[in-house]
Amino acid sequence: MGRVSRYSALALLRGALTGQRHWDRAWRDPAPRKSYDVLIIGGGGHGLSTAYYLASVHGITNVAVLEKGWIGGGNTGRNTTIVRSNYRQPALHNFFDFALGLWEGMSDELNFNVMFSPRGAMFLGHSDSDMTALAQRGDALRCDGIDAELLTRAQVAALVPLLDMSPSARFPVHGGLTQRRGGTARHDAVAWGYARAADTLGVDIIQNCEITGFTTTGGRVTGVETTRGPIGAGRVGICVAGNSGPVAALAGIELPIEAQTLQAFVTEPVKPMIDTVIMSQSLHCYISQSDKGGIVLGGDPDQFPSYAQRGLPPRLEKTAAEAIALVPALSRLRMVRCWSGTTDMSFDGSPIISALPVDGLYLNGGWCYGGFKATPGSGYAYATLLATGEPHALARPFGLDRFASGATIDEAGVGPMPQLR
Amino acid sequence: MLLIDCPHCGPRAQSEFAYDRTLDAIVQLAMVPSDAMTTLYTRANPRDWSDELWHHRSGCRTWLVVRRQTVTHAIESVRAC
Numbered sequence: 001m002g003r004v005s006r007y008s009a010l011a012l013l014r015g016a017l018t019g020q021r022h023w024d025r026a027w028r029d030p031a032p033r034k035s036y037d038v039l040i041i042g043g044g045g046h047g048l049s050t051a052y053y054l055a056s057v058h059g060i061t062n063v064a065v066l067e068k069g070w071i072g073g074g075n076t077g078r079n080t081t082i083v084r085s086n087y088r089q090p091a092l093h094n095f096f097d098f099a100l101g102l103w104e105g106m107s108d109e110l111n112f113n114v115m116f117s118p119r120g121a122m123f124l125g126h127s128d129s130d131m132t133a134l135a136q137r138g139d140a141l142r143c144d145g146i147d148a149e150l151l152t153r154a155q156v157a158a159l160v161p162l163l164d165m166s167p168s169a170r171f172p173v174h175g176g177l178t179q180r181r182g183g184t185a186r187h188d189a190v191a192w193g194y195a196r197a198a199d200t201l202g203v204d205i206i207q208n209c210e211i212t213g214f215t216t217t218g219g220r221v222t223g224v225e226t227t228r229g230p231i232g233a234g235r236v237g238i239c240v241a242g243n244s245g246p247v248a249a250l251a252g253i254e255l256p257i258e259a260q261t262l263q264a265f266v267t268e269p270v271k272p273m274i275d276t277v278i279m280s281q282s283l284h285c286y287i288s289q290s291d292k293g294g295i296v297l298g299g300d301p302d303q304f305p306s307y308a309q310r311g312l313p314p315r316l317e318k319t320a321a322e323a324i325a326l327v328p329a330l331s332r333l334r335m336v337r338c339w340s341g342t343t344d345m346s347f348d349g350s351p352i353i354s355a356l357p358v359d360g361l362y363l364n365g366g367w368c369y370g371g372f373k374a375t376p377g378s379g380y381a382y383a384t385l386l387a388t389g390e391p392h393a394l395a396r397p398f399g400l401d402r403f404a405s406g407a408t409i410d411e412a413g414v415g416p417m418p419q420l421r
Numbered sequence: 422m423l424l425i426d427c428p429h430c431g432p433r434a435q436s437e438f439a440y441d442r443t444l445d446a447i448v449q450l451a452m453v454p455s456d457a458m459t460t461l462y463t464r465a466n467p468r469d470w471s472d473e474l475w476h477h478r479s480g481c482r483t484w485l486v487v488r489r490q491t492v493t494h495a496i497e498s499v500r501a502c
Contacts, residue, residue, distance in 0.1 A: 245466025254463040259491070304440035304475075307468045307492045312422050314436050347462055403462045416461050419440050 005200070007111050026192060027199035032206050035232030036064045038386050039224060041211050041247060042240035043067025045076040045187070046364055046371065048194035048205070049379025050239060050386065052110075055201035057380070058387035063203045065195075066226060068210035072191025075242050078309075078341030079372040080264045080286050080298035082277055084121040084182030086148055088137045091397040091409045092350060097146050098394050099377025100181060106376060112193030114185050115291060120276040121182030122151070122159065124326070125174045130282055134177040141179075151176040159276060162327050170325035171283065184277060184288055190375055214251045220359035221251070237362045237386050242342035243307070244365035251358050255365070256347035256403050258418045260301040262369050263311030265319075265338035269293030273329065285322040287330075295330060297323050301343055301369060303419035311340040343369050345418030348408035353381055353391065354400040362386060363400065368421070423489075426499050429481045437479040444472040444486060468492060474502065 005024040015022050038054060040047045043065045054060045065071075083103055085096035107113050125131040131150075138148035156176040157165050163173055195205055206228070213225035214236070223232035240247050248255050269292050278287040286298040299319030302312050316338060324331045346352055346366030351374065353364050364382045367374065381395035391399065402408050414420040423435035443464060448457045465471075468491060475485045484502035489495070 243468070245464070246468045249465070249467075254465055256462045256464070258464050258466050259468075305443070305466070305471060305473070305491050306494065308494055312435070314422060404458060416446075417442070 026196040027205050030204045030206065032064060032209065032226070032228055032231050033204065035223065036204070037062040037234045039063075039231060039233035039236045040065045041224070041236065041238050043071035043191075043195070043205060043207065044074050044239070044241070045072065045190045045194065045375040046241065046378045046382070047239040048191055048198055049376055050237060050364070050382040051203045051205075052194045052198040052201070053380045053383035054387055055198055055203055058383060060387055061202035064231070065198070065203060065205050066209045066211065066224070066231070067205070067207045070207050071195050071205060072188055075341040075343070075371060076187055076191045076375075078264070078339050079187060080288065080296050081184045081187050081290070081372060082121060082182070082279075082286060082288060083116065083185055083373040084179050084277070085146060085373070086121065086123070086137065086141055086177070086179040086182065087411060088140055089409050089411050090140065090144060092411060093141055093146055094144055095377060095381070095394045095398070096374060097144070098380070099374050102376035102380065103185065104181070106190075106193070110193040110197045112189060112196060114189045114193050116183065116185040117291065118181050118183040120178050120180045122156070122176045122178040122276055122278055124156065124171075124176050124278065124280045126171050126280065126282050127174060131174050134175070138177050147179055147181055149178050149180065151178055160274060160278060160327075162273060162329050164326060164328050171280070171322070178276070182277060184290070186291070187372060194379070211247060211250065214358070214361070216358060221361045235360050235362065235386055237364060237382060238356075239364045239382065241344040241365045241367045241371055244344050244363065248356070248363065251356070251361060253356055253358070255352070255363070256400075256416065257352070257366050258305050258345045259307055259342050260303065260345050260418060261306045261308060261311050261340045262298070262301040262343045263315055263338055263340040264296065264298040265316060265335050266290065266294040266296050267330070267333035268336050270295070270333065274327070278326065280322070280326065283322045285319055285326065287323055287327065294336070295333060301345070307342050309340050309342055311338065343367070345421065347403060347416035347418065348410040349412050349414075349421050350409040351378070351398050352400055353378070353385060353395045353398045355385070355389070356400065368418075423494060423496065425475065425485070425487065425496065427477050427480060427483065427485065428499065428501050429483050430477065433477070433480055437477060438485075439476045439478040441474040441476055444474060447474065470497070
């Protein structure tokens with residue numbers, strides 16, 4: 001029986017007779033070639049999806065993704081897996097909704113089950129002013145044709161019966177705003193799905209290959225130095241959110257980005273108890289239940305620069321206290337794991353998908369604490385930029401020049417102070 | 422949690438302090454607008470030692486210069502600004 005690489009029920013049945021030993025490996029492990037048309041630095045979800053769309057949409061297959069560790073081992077595997085597009089600013093919600101559209105077809109397109117689960121993503125309102133802000137946000141979304149539904153207190157109580165709705169609740173719930181198309185996905189599968197699909201189209205995925213420098217000729221990038229030797233390139237795309245600062249520094253560029261630690265944690269698995277994503281932006285507390293049953297909790301970043309990839313206890317304590325105040329039943333669960341990612345905190349809270357001051361060098365970064373949900377849209381837009389040299393229409397507002405021109409997209413309105421965001 | 426040795430109060434928990442910015446991001450009044458913009462909006466963002474401005478917000482309210490390693494979180498020195 002030949003090797004099989006396409007996943008299907010029929011192939012699974014065939015394998016039942018032979019102990020499932022007929023499967024091909026999901027992606028190759030090639031040695032780097034001398035040069036590529038496009039090099040992508042960073043094998044996270046964003047880098048791998050960029051490679052996939054370069055090959056599938058633009059027909060550019062002489063592409064390599066260089067990853068210093070293993071693919072999906074950075075922020076792709078360190079988030080709370082929430083997918084939504086309900087931002088207030090039009091530039092943001094239109095871009096993230098384009099991404100949400102790609103999420104909806106992702107498993108079919110990649111022939112890989114990313115377990116996208118549109119179970120709804122709901123913001124809670126804890127005061128009259130919260131409800132005004134949520135109503136404004138919902139109106140802004142609906143003006144652009146994006147689903148948003150303002151919920152009364154009774155509707156929220158019906159949706160999540162375990163919320164503390166008592167008169168003495170620490171955080172009273174006045175209502176909510178939900179996006180029913182939002183939800184969660186399995187983050188590792190997103191990296192693996194894009195890697196496998198890109199590899200099938202001819203993209204080289206090169207792991208354990210760290211960038212140590214850029215080579216330039218006459219102000220134009222011609223390749224990179226790596227721990228596995230020099231590799232030439234027509235264009236180079238940096239896609240290393242979390243480490244954008246150190247990688248850009250290799251090219252002598254300083255960015256409007258500061259790295260911070262963002263942590264999350266998960267409880268022991270239990271039977272289904274919360275079947276939507278609960279978010280409070282007044283508290284910065286994010287609660288969802290994974291398909292395995294664990295309650296996944298996320299909060300604020302640790303508000304100072306760090307590359308440690310490990311968080312500090314006060315943040316966990318605050319997040320747990322808020323989550324338990326919102327859903328008292330959570331107090332009975334034990335926390336089993338916590339983890340941290342290094343976030344690329346940009347200076348207006350919005351991503352940067354842009355050409356850099358060195359010819360042929362591009363940046364995709366500055367995703368702050370919200371990059372996972374953008375994965376397919378980020379890759380699609382970055383592929384457009386790397387293939388054509390021109391930004392994708394929806395990514396045009398996210399150029400690096402916006403900080404000098406003043407056209408920043410600042411959802412929180414706090415300027416270049418990421419610790420206030 | 423970081424233990425920050427405030428020159429006025431002695432060793433205190435990091436939760437009493439607030440990070441403000443790196444020292445090289447302080448805008449001087451005499452700067453021309455383009456320099457002020459660069460100072461405010463770009464950072465070296467080092468994966469290494471960094472000189473930072475912290476505020477002992479819930480303590481003596483002194484502004485402090487903290488030299489800190491951004492990977493190990495080791496603190497080399499703390500002095501009043």
